[in-house]
């Protein structure tokens with residue numbers, strides 16, 4: 001069987017995208033010192049037990065320190081996680097998100113209007129700018145600074161190496177130092193905006209965050225900035241990947257594409273299937289809080305564990321014919337947004353952006369297809385499954 005992963009040369013570390021099942025659902029990788037979890041039920045077990053599988057993983061990563069962990073929701077465990085999550089959930093209620101639909105549609109049209117001729121590079125023209133502008137407007141930072149966000153965020157995902165706890169090569173050291181420096185610049189930028197909002201609050205999320213109180217205390221500038229960073233990073237490249245991947249999956253499966261063109265009410269389920277088939281955020285990490293048993297293996301305390309949701313989404317114990325792309329798959333219990341207390345806060349927004357953008361794209365360009373002379377390019381990081389360039393003929 002030739003898969004899309006073979007055809008387009010997606011990162012070799014994501015072998016399950018080629019229809020290859022790992023030998024075991026839970027494996028220790030001697031080379032990296034990390035535990036990999038590939039099985040669907042094993043991933044759900046880990047996601048539901050935050051005492052055994054803590055989200056505070058930075059303590060295990062050499063040199064990462066904890067400078068970016070304050071206010072970083074993804075790195076928090078209960079009870080602190082619960083308090084901050086409750087506070088920021090107000091900013092992402094179904095109503096707030098639903099009210100963004102006209103703005104997302106208008107932006108999509110404007111971005112598509114700006115495409116000259118009958119070709120597009122989907123990532124640069126739509127899939128990148130759309131979610132970045134939306135999240136920047138929500139946060140209240142100028143969306144015209146998006147070239148800066150791109151520079152800072154890209155540096156975090158440039159390496160094609162499998163993440164490792166073992167000694168790093170000089171090249172890896174340099175990459176890591178550069179990525180940390182870029183993250184620092186991004187947080188400095190957000191701190192200065194947070195300070196500005198303390199002086200002059202506006203109608204934006206940053207102002208809500210600086211004014212919000214947890215246990216009677218205001219969040220610090222660092223907490224606001226780190227949370228803003230999580231939103232800015234999580235809030236844009238993932239949706240960029242979702243849009244690009246969905247178009248690519250449809251293009252590679254003409255029968256499914258024809259079905260969708262004939263019945264646009266299938267757009268939401270096509271997006272769910274794209275999330276399962278090419279999960280943008282391929283892995284989430286956890287640190288074992290104590291020795292624990294998972295999938296027949298005993299994992300000692302203080303181990304770094306990668307839960308490969310992208311592999312779980314291909315587990316034949318959960319999905320019939322997992323390597324088939326079926327936009328009418330029902331049920332589709334994909335876990336691309338995670339599960340449990342850390343379930344993606346932005347999932348309703350990502351789904352809305354995906355639905356609106358894909359619907360408008362299909363309506364305006366019914367003959368959209370990949371360019372056989374200029375194929376897609378994928379992000380190099382094994383933890384990400386997504387195109388960074390997708391040339392299309394309109």
Ligand code: HEM
Nearest residue numbers: 073074234235238239242284336337338342344345346350
């Ligand atoms: C297709 C798009 C997206 C995917 C695949 C995705 C995936 C994920 C996953 C897997 C997690 C769980 C992390 C964990 O358990 O450690 C997560 C958490 C999170 N996501 Fe998303 N995400 C997407 C879009 C967004 C957007 C648009 C936003 C914000 C506007 C966002 C904000 C967040 C935040 C704040 C968390 C942390 C939640 C917590 O720790 O309680 N994500 N996302």
